Amino acid sequence: MESHRIIGGGGLGLSEAGPSATHHQHHHHVPTYGVLHGINTTNPSTLINEGHAFNFGELEEAIVLQGVKGRNDEGKAPLFTTAAAPPRPAATLDMFPSWPIRFHQTSRGGSKSGGESTDSALSTKTEPPFEAESPMSKKATTPSSLDHHDASRIIGPSSSSQAKSPHEKRKGAGSTSEKPLDAKTLRRLAQNREAARKSRLRKKAYVQQLESSRLKLTQLEQDLQRARSQGLFMDCGGVGGNLSSGAAMFDMEYARWLEEEQRVMGELRNGLQAPLSDGEMRGIVDGYLSHYDELFRLKAVAAKSDVFHLINGMWTSQAERCFLWIGGFRPSDLITMLIQQLEPLAEQQIMGMYGLRHSSQQAEDALSQGLDQLQQSLVDTIAGGPIVDGVQQMVVAMGKLANLEGFVRQADNLRQQTLHQLCRLLTVRQAARCFIVIGEYYGRLRALSSLWASRPRETLMSDDNNSCQTTTDLQMVQPSHHHHHHNHHHFPSF
Amino acid sequence: MQYQQSSASSSWSYYMTMRTRHHHAAEDDIAMDRVARLASESAVVIFTISTCCMCHAMKTLFCGMGVNPMIHELDLLPNGKQIERALMALLGGGGGGAVVPVVFIGGKLVGSMDRVLAFHINGSLVPLLKQAGALWL
Numbered sequence: 001m002e003s004h005r006i007i008g009g010g011g012l013g014l015s016e017a018g019p020s021a022t023h024h025q026h027h028h029h030v031p032t033y034g035v036l037h038g039i040n041t042t043n044p045s046t047l048i049n050e051g052h053a054f055n056f057g058e059l060e061e062a063i064v065l066q067g068v069k070g071r072n073d074e075g076k077a078p079l080f081t082t083a084a085a086p087p088r089p090a091a092t093l094d095m096f097p098s099w100p101i102r103f104h105q106t107s108r109g110g111s112k113s114g115g116e117s118t119d120s121a122l123s124t125k126t127e128p129p130f131e132a133e134s135p136m137s138k139k140a141t142t143p144s145s146l147d148h149h150d151a152s153r154i155i156g157p158s159s160s161s162q163a164k165s166p167h168e169k170r171k172g173a174g175s176t177s178e179k180p181l182d183a184k185t186l187r188r189l190a191q192n193r194e195a196a197r198k199s200r201l202r203k204k205a206y207v208q209q210l211e212s213s214r215l216k217l218t219q220l221e222q223d224l225q226r227a228r229s230q231g232l233f234m235d236c237g238g239v240g241g242n243l244s245s246g247a248a249m250f251d252m253e254y255a256r257w258l259e260e261e262q263r264v265m266g267e268l269r270n271g272l273q274a275p276l277s278d279g280e281m282r283g284i285v286d287g288y289l290s291h292y293d294e295l296f297r298l299k300a301v302a303a304k305s306d307v308f309h310l311i312n313g314m315w316t317s318q319a320e321r322c323f324l325w326i327g328g329f330r331p332s333d334l335i336t337m338l339i340q341q342l343e344p345l346a347e348q349q350i351m352g353m354y355g356l357r358h359s360s361q362q363a364e365d366a367l368s369q370g371l372d373q374l375q376q377s378l379v380d381t382i383a384g385g386p387i388v389d390g391v392q393q394m395v396v397a398m399g400k401l402a403n404l405e406g407f408v409r410q411a412d413n414l415r416q417q418t419l420h421q422l423c424r425l426l427t428v429r430q431a432a433r434c435f436i437v438i439g440e441y442y443g444r445l446r447a448l449s450s451l452w453a454s455r456p457r458e459t460l461m462s463d464d465n466n467s468c469q470t471t472t473d474l475q476m477v478q479p480s481h482h483h484h485h486h487n488h489h490h491f492p493s494f
Numbered sequence: 495m496q497y498q499q500s501s502a503s504s505s506w507s508y509y510m511t512m513r514t515r516h517h518h519a520a521e522d523d524i525a526m527d528r529v530a531r532l533a534s535e536s537a538v539v540i541f542t543i544s545t546c547c548m549c550h551a552m553k554t555l556f557c558g559m560g561v562n563p564m565i566h567e568l569d570l571l572p573n574g575k576q577i578e579r580a581l582m583a584l585l586g587g588g589g590g591g592a593v594v595p596v597v598f599i600g601g602k603l604v605g606s607m608d609r610v611l612a613f614h615i616n617g618s619l620v621p622l623l624k625q626a627g628a629l630w631l
Contacts, residue, residue: 359614362558370551377547406548406591410607417615424616 246305317449326411331418525576533598536564537628552595600626
């Protein structure tokens with residue numbers, strides 16, 4: 001019995017420890033005892049008796065209900081704990097630790113248990129995330145009808161809020177209001193009222209802050225999408241925050257090259273399907289080779305004006321950038337992929353492919369090591385020696401940087417030679433198939449980058465708090481998603 | 495060198511330029527001979543500059559293939575400048591950038607990194623090396 005009483009009282013105490021429960025978690029033990037004592041010693045009669053008998057049954061019911069619902073977080077928020085905010089969005093709601101437990105004065109006849117009224121009222125005003133934290137709001141039966149500027153609450157009804165029927169709650173609520181209230185109880189109630197009021201105000205402020213942040217975020221996202229779509233992505237590496245003219249021009253020409261690629265790919269595909277003669281196929285395959293030759297020519301021009309743009313890969317898609325090697329694709333990786341995709345091949349051809357890959361790897365290693373030495377030399381120059389001569393240092397460093405262009409040009413040269421050699425190793429039709437595979441492969445990487453850029457993101461605000469604003473993000477993503485569709489509509493094979 | 499305007503001095507200046515050119519030509523011939531000589535001294539000869547990173551890449555490439563090339567660093571040779579000029583002439587202009595690295599295999603000019611990579615990829619570099627005795631099966 002004693003234990004029951006304490007449970008009931010504990011439930012009472014914990015949730016009723018109004019000010020403390022509302023404000024700080026660590027306080028709620030103290031007033032528990034105070035309240036317990038207060039109840040036990042001063043008014044041992046009806047309040048606790050009825051409360052206890054009343055509470056326990058409904059408490060049990062509530063617990064069972066929670067368990068049945070199977071809601072982990074909320075289920076675990078028993079009435080005992082005033083740190084009622086479920087673990088997940090806990091960080092945001094630590095300010096309101098007494099949720100979902102609430103208690104309210106029963107003088108308002110129709111008033112529900114406080115938790116319900118507060119939570120439900122709040123939940124109508126707040127974002128979906130808040131809904132999650134107040135399990136009782138889910139069960140609220142008369143949510144919005146209540147004025148949430150209620151007077152303070154009492155626990156008895158709060159435990160009953162877990163139960164379904166309003167009738168019982170009313171009874172519970174009513175039972176408290178009908179009893180004579182002594183000074184201590186009055187004071188307690190007043191404190192509760194005050195605490196609840198402060199709590200509400202804090203919550204209001206917080207919600208407003210969140211709202212404004214969200215608006216700002218939406219605007220930022222839109223600006224970003226707009227800027228990206230115009231190809232004027234502001235990255236700090238560029239001159240004056242914009243792309244250099246050489247880089248911008250190359251980007252434009254590259255975009256045109258991509259469109260041309262679709263045309264040439266179409267020619268290849270049609271050529272393979274239609275029974276074209278080998279001679280005609282040869283012409284088409286050579287056309288594809290010239291198409292790539294054109295790209296390398298464009299890159300050579302760009303390397304003269306802005307080698308960093310080529311090296312940092314901003315001209316290419318994100319997924320391609322992932323595999324970037326000195327401003328472009330790595331030939332040996334491409335050959336590895338092709339060896340798999342182009343089966344079946346003649347023995348001699350396979351040997352040839354492996355040999356090509358080996359040669360390419362040797363060349364790649366040599367160029368990579370040369371570049372490493374360049375970087376090291378640059379570091380030594382910039383770091384400076386014992387005597388730092390600023391101008392001289394810069395002049396030397398500039399001279400070293402100029403070598404970068406040479407490396408990018410040699411890397412492109414390697415890529416170009418590899419493609420030509422592939423053509424020589426294969427028959428005409430095999431070469432056509434090979435180029436179709438290459439074109440599709442990079443096309444898929446570009447499509448992947450597109451999808452990745454427009455994926456719904458859940459962690460936009462994760463730095464500030466742990467709230468998940470997935471619904472918001474999905475809404476914001478829509479425009480960009482459409483935009484990407486628009487931009488990449490010419491990859492029909494995907 | 496200041497060129498004077500009078501006809502007498504112009505012929506003098508003409509004489510001077512011719513003399514300088516001839517002087518250079520003589521030096522260049524000497525340098526050219528030297529290049530030819532150095533190139534035949536070893537199966538694989540590479541002319542480099544010690545601080546040049548592309549030269550480092552070239553060295554790495556050949557060493558990676560198991561070749562042991564003879565390296566001549568122009569900035570450490572007494573007549574390095576002339577040799578560089580000779581190489582530039584051999585390569586046909588050489589472009590705006592540095593002329594090095596320059597590779598000779600079996601005494602014959604192969605070229606700069608451009609050509610070496612092209613030969614390597616199209617599979618003709620290794621036979622060339624074997625022919626010159628720089629690589630064995």
